[in-house]
Amino acid sequence: MTDMAPGAPILSVRHISKQFPGVKALDDISLEFRPGEIHALAGENGAGKSTFIKVLGGIITPDQGQMELAGQPYAPSGPNDAIARGVRVVHQEFNLLRHLSVAENLLFERLPRKLGILVDKAEMRRRARDLLNLVGLSQLDPSTPISSLGIAQQQLVEIARALSDDARVLILDEPTATLTPRETDRLFEIVHRLKDQGTSVLFISHHLDEIFAHCDRVTVFRNGKLVATQKTAEIDTDGLVRQMVGREVIHAPIARNVDRSATPALSVSGFQTAINARRPDIAFDLYPGEILGIAGLVGSGRSEVLRAIFGADRPARGRISRNGQPVAIQSPRDALRQGICLVTENRKEEGLILPMSIAVNTTLATVRNISSGGLLDRGKERGIAGQMMRSLDTRMASLQQAVGSLSGGNQQKVVLGKWLLRDPQILMLDEPTRGIDIGAKAEIYTLLRQLADQGVGILVVSSEVPELLGLADRVLVMSRGVIAGELAHQDMSEEAILQLAYAEYAKEQVTRG
Amino acid sequence: MHNKLTVAIAAAMCSTALMAVPSLADQARPQVCLVMKSLANEFFKDMSIGAEEYAKSRGDFDLKMVGMQSETDFDAQVNAVDTCIAEKKDIIVLAPADSRAMVGPVKRAVDAGVTVVNFDVALDEEAKKAAGLDLAFVGPDNAAGAKEAGDALAKALGNGGKVVILEGNPGADNGIQRKAGFEQSIKDNGLELLDSRTAHWETEEANTVFTTMLTAHPDLQGVMAANDSMALGVVKAIDAAGMSGKIQVVGFDNIPAVSALVKEGKVLATVDQFGRDLASNAIDLGIKSFKDGKPLEGWVKTPIELVTKDNVK
Amino acid sequence: MTEMTAKRSPMAAISGVMRNAGIAVALVLLILVFSLTTTTFLTPLNLTNIMVQITLNIILAAGMTFVILIGGIDLSVGSVMALAGVVGATFVSNPELPTWLAILGMIVASCGVGAIAGTINGLISAWWAIPSFIVTLGMLNMARGGALQFTQANTVYIANPAITKFGTATVAGIPVLFLVAVAIIILGWFVLNKTVFGRMLYAIGNNEEAVRLAGHNTLFYKTAAFAICGLGAGIAAIMYMARLTSASPIMGNGYELNAIAAVIIGGTSLAGGRGSMIGTLLGAAVIGVLGNGLILIGASDFVRQIITGAVIILAVILDAVQGRLAAKRKGA
Incomplete structure (x- = not known):
């Protein structure tokens, strides 16, 4: 690891732009992520968040701008390159191989070997077990095929997989969308532990309460532009929503005059x-x-x-x-x-x-x-x-x-x-x-x-x-x-x-x- | 020449039949296993009917027939031969789907004491030598038949006639021999070969391939088709091109659909190799050899006949 | 918000046109090459010959397009064509029937046999959710066996003058057989693009579950697609008999693969949901021109086979590359 001054950014992004036919998906984005920080990324769908994390994860090459990772130029050639450099993205759409087991999926990139060519099944199970414990899936048998898991369990397996290598920057794209409150709590325990170990976590969520409860700073995107970056302590929900939508949100008027004596529909x-x-x-x-x-x-x-x-x-x-x-x-x-x-x-x-x-x-x-x-x-x-x-x-x-x-x-x-x-x-x-x-x-x-x-x-x-x-x-x-x-x-x-x-x-x- | 052969075979058959009758009482009924190629082929289907009738009319042996799904399914044929060995049949009469691949199973059968008669397509000489197998072949001379058909075409066209060949499946032994016979005839009679291509024994493909050949060589005068199904397609192509009577066609096999065309003069000649009798002949020779304990030797040629307007039925 | 919205539609439209244009360009290129390397290719006679030669494949491929669009495959068309042919031939080769009855009997019998076989394929694979690959493989054997049993492996010769006349007739120099094939393509295009039925086939090919949950009877649509494919095999059998005045139980052997190749070269996705009738016509034309031209330039049988195979692979690569480009655009 490169020596860094405390508080120096682990990943910095400067003037990143990306043009798609007919639309500017990212417009001159500059942003820094610090080690040991949970940084939230908020914005309406289509604001450019997905494109941004694809740029970080090496899936999309930006048209303009530079990135630096731990003081070194960072221009990943693809997702594998990004992972090798320590930037790991957990996508909303799962990249799991449905017919393989949980253990195989968890350790797909580095299956433990014995005698050079054979997969060491016992070792694989053991390591898979450890990773599953981390995300609270201790009841799950590592040999279960992915296809028989529910959507929430798949999400947790995907997260566990990201933990299998020690990422310096971990990007979670709406990880809690499919999780129950209990599973969500568990996830945040892990995220806080990673934070304490110095990992920089980028967290994308529509749940503003989660952002306020767990994140240190929050950045808001709107229409491909960066609207603001601020400490979560310095803004409230209404303010954040205003930044996201660029206008006041009117809550739906609720009128309740249900006639329960009528015949049920x-x-x-x-x-x-x-x-x-x-x-x-x-x-x-x-x-x-x-x-x-x-x-x-x-x-x-x-x-x-x-x-x-x-x-x-x-x-x-x-x-x-x-x-x-x-x-x-x-x-x-x-x-x-x-x-x-x-x-x-x-x-x-x-x-x-x-x-x-x-x-x-x-x-x-x-x-x-x-x-x-x-x-x-x-x-x-x-x-x-x-x-x-x-x-x-x-x-x-x-x-x-x-x-x-x-x-x-x-x-x-x-x-x-x-x-x-x-x-x-x-x-x-x-x-x-x-x-x-x-x-x-x-x-x-x-x-x-x-x-x-x-x-x-x-x-x-x-x-x-x-x-x-x-x-x-x-x-x-x-x-x-x-x-x-x-x-x-x-x-x-x-x-x-x-x-x-x-x-x-x-x-x-x-x-x- | 083939007339002489026919006589010889007929004489042999008569004597066999005479000899077979007295021995019927004191010997167990021979168990015969007839392994053929694809019954989807008219030729083999016809042959199997002939063999069945023969078994019924003679009544002194038991016949089991096995046919394959397709012409080239030698894997299934290997299994069939092995099954016959396991069932301790006395005689295996085999039309090999592959002249090399079937040598191994035949060797196993011979070693197990089974009398094997190889008919229709000869096992490869070199493969037999390599396996240490000495086995006779009973069957028509495809090359000689094709040469006769070719000669008939040459006679009609005269010296220097321009011809094309439609071949059978590449790699099929009878196809290779028929092509060789055609080529020999072309050489002997001073014909000019313009093109030679496979149409995989098939009518529609022959029609397509020949139509295109005719485009490339509008001056062609004669066609040698390695079977009658392809000859059918060629005749249709000639009709469609308005060249009826200007291009002569010869085929092979004498299938019923072509008989009518021979009568009309649209097919000059085809070759009958008496498929219906082929299996019966081979069975007969097998039983004789089995009872006498004398192995067959060399190539026992079965009759072939050139069918033209003059002798078509 | 507008990030995702603007970019797909013009690109999708262009890629749709490009796809057919790509095959059309390939076809023109082939025609150009053969025109320059031979003196015989670009003659009216040869061109009409090619038209006749690709007739069967066009019709089989047109039916196959329906099945592949819903994500299925029909391996049985060649065999079903044989069965439909030999059954139809019993009418048209019977000299005792008056001509009109012989022809009508043939049409009803051949089309009926084809459509019934197709319906069986569709019902079984749709009802029990069995991959059509395996169901139609079974039908391939059943129909072939049926044809052989029906004829005792004999080729039927058809001496009916009416059918010969139909097989060789031309309109303005163009073979009637080819015109029928083109009419079938146009009809197929119309059904796929202008009717609710066609809309449903595309929809099922893309997402069967969504169509079912929208209240549609997917069993009906899937079965109908297979029935149409079988009907195509029946019509192809009639064309075969008209052209060759014979029907053989071994006819059409392996034609299913040619039909599938034409559909795929024509840009229809094997995964279903994407493709066109016009592409299929062009795909069949590419295969036909290639086969014809290679004989004219004197390429050997084996080289011909190699080149035809290579063209199929090239077409599939093209399909994969376009699929990936589309995914990239969508993923952005």
């Missing part, structure tokens, strides 16, 4: 999913105009309930009624006929056809409206899709643009637009604001409230408790596949929800103990 009883296979006892009602939240830990069976109502997987076990009439839902087709729509958790894999245009995606569930006699009417398609996208204020270059090139928030608007064109009576949303910037989040909240006011019944699954507190009229809390409790609006609080979320797990411990 949707009733579910005796319901059973793969998670609570032995207890077919999920039951609840959703009233017209109500926003009903479903809270719970990742893996508690919330998504399964939505998917079962939608007929997404196998036909649901249990009874479903619409406006008091029993209905049979065997497939998404049946659900849609009943006016039930689902915004899935996995926007990119299930909600959108990324390489195809915004127009195609928006009209995917209403092709009849843009065709006659099986022939497409592109004029109608443009008209209908264009009107919907304008009403949702989707930011795009053209309707023919591939939906995969939009930011997360705008992608989600395309998904919503697709369902709104069907005039849903029941709209179910699974993590509707994951990976979406603050501005778009607020727009989505406003939209959901408007829909509810028009009488649409809305069912929202979210892992962000504050989101439910602000949005929902009532919350169901799931724990280990069953509904552990229901909270009316006046009883909703972060503590109450978490208590119920852990209820079934606590029972287990008691019976074991």
